[in-house]
Amino acid sequence: MSQTRIVEVRAGVLKKNDELARALRTRFEDAGVFVVNLVSSPGTGKTQLLERTLTELAASGQRCAALVGDLETDNDARRLARSGVPVRQINTHGRCHLEAEMIGDFLGDWDLGALDVLFIENVGNLVCPASYDLGEALRVALLSVTEGEDKPQKYPTMFNSADVALITKIDLAEACEFDRAAAHAAIHDVRPGMTILELSAKRGTGMAEWHQLLADRRGAWQANHK
Amino acid sequence: MHELSLAHGIVEQSIAAAERLRAARVVAVQLRVGRLAGVEAGALVFCYDIASQGTVLEGSRLEIIDVPLVVWCAHCLKEVELPGIQRLRCPTCDTLCGEIRHGRELEIASLEIEESDG
Numbered sequence: 001m002s003q004t005r006i007v008e009v010r011a012g013v014l015k016k017n018d019e020l021a022r023a024l025r026t027r028f029e030d031a032g033v034f035v036v037n038l039v040s041s042p043g044t045g046k047t048q049l050l051e052r053t054l055t056e057l058a059a060s061g062q063r064c065a066a067l068v069g070d071l072e073t074d075n076d077a078r079r080l081a082r083s084g085v086p087v088r089q090i091n092t093h094g095r096c097h098l099e100a101e102m103i104g105d106f107l108g109d110w111d112l113g114a115l116d117v118l119f120i121e122n123v124g125n126l127v128c129p130a131s132y133d134l135g136e137a138l139r140v141a142l143l144s145v146t147e148g149e150d151k152p153q154k155y156p157t158m159f160n161s162a163d164v165a166l167i168t169k170i171d172l173a174e175a176c177e178f179d180r181a182a183a184h185a186a187i188h189d190v191r192p193g194m195t196i197l198e199l200s201a202k203r204g205t206g207m208a209e210w211h212q213l214l215a216d217r218r219g220a221w222q223a224n225h226k
Numbered sequence: 227m228h229e230l231s232l233a234h235g236i237v238e239q240s241i242a243a244a245e246r247l248r249a250a251r252v253v254a255v256q257l258r259v260g261r262l263a264g265v266e267a268g269a270l271v272f273c274y275d276i277a278s279q280g281t282v283l284e285g286s287r288l289e290i291i292d293v294p295l296v297v298w299c300a301h302c303l304k305e306v307e308l309p310g311i312q313r314l315r316c317p318t319c320d321t322l323c324g325e326i327r328h329g330r331e332l333e334i335a336s337l338e339i340e341e342s343d344g
Binding site: 002003004005006007008009010011012013014015016017095096097099127128130131132153156157158160188189190191192193 | 228232236253263322
């Protein structure tokens with residue numbers, strides 16, 4: 001009977017993704033493109049927000065593009081293409097999240113230097129995307145008023161991993177008897193101090209603040225990567 | 227359910243480590259999992275058994291070492307362990323604590339191996 005021994009290894013399980021994400025981050029920084037990763041549960045309004053955001057950014061002369069992840073269908077890419085900006089669909093075929101490797105594959109030969117902002121719409125899922133760094137500069141978690149104020153307590157890892165929280169469909173807050181103060185407190189309990197914006201992509205409420213936040217964060221990012 | 231993806235990562239890295247260590251067999255893999263790592267341990271162990279089939283790890287145990295959530299309390303000026311992950315507030319003074327010291331870990335801590343003869 002042979003002896004066994006325990007040997008320390010200390011290897012990150014997500015090492016491969018983390019390394020690929022680091023390489024992507026360097027590539028984005030070199031190209032000067034600010035990358036935003038949108039995460040939320042399904043039906044929170046990521047695509048609707050993105051459609052309006054892309055249309056308005058393009059109208060203001062910003063060069064933007066989007067990568068959109070879904071298990072199946074290219075419905076979201078076709079919807080976002082209406083904004084007139086370049087859009088690519090990533091179908092994960094059952095995988096519940098995007099990984100850095102998929103981002104690299106789907107960027108392909110895209111000329112990142114010709115872009116100011118690249119949005120990544122993650123697969124609708126509040127669990128798995130939290131663990132996967134995509135090389136983004138800003139991670140934005142969406143919470144819609146139809147979901148309930150305690151969503152951050154149910155999915156603390158995701159909200160803790162985000163840089164900014166957006167409360168979406170705010171035009172429906174009253175109809176849903178949504179308690180805004182409770183939602184803010186719930187978000188801050190899992191991510192103290194996180195910036196929170198309330199908006200409605202349908203009505204346009206809060207869009208000016210959202211654009212301002214993107215401009216401010218991009219400015220700070222540019223100042224750090226000159 | 228990203229546990230299968232994670233299990234593949236664990237298997238891949240453990241095989242590499244076992245080769246480096248010239249292990250004849252791997253008996254167990256010890257994995258440190260933080261409370262905030264977003265991993266369901268039961269699902270991960272289940273996926274590990276599938277992902278390890280046909281490799282040097284087949285039949286080995288995946289042992290989960292839970293890592294509690296530890297934050298820095300700027301009011302008490304010390305690290306405090308939190309009972310849950312829903313409220314990042316100091317249990318003593320109720321201050322919000324955003325600085326996480328432990329709890330995000332997801333790493334292979336060690337391997338229990340049988341060494342090859344000679």
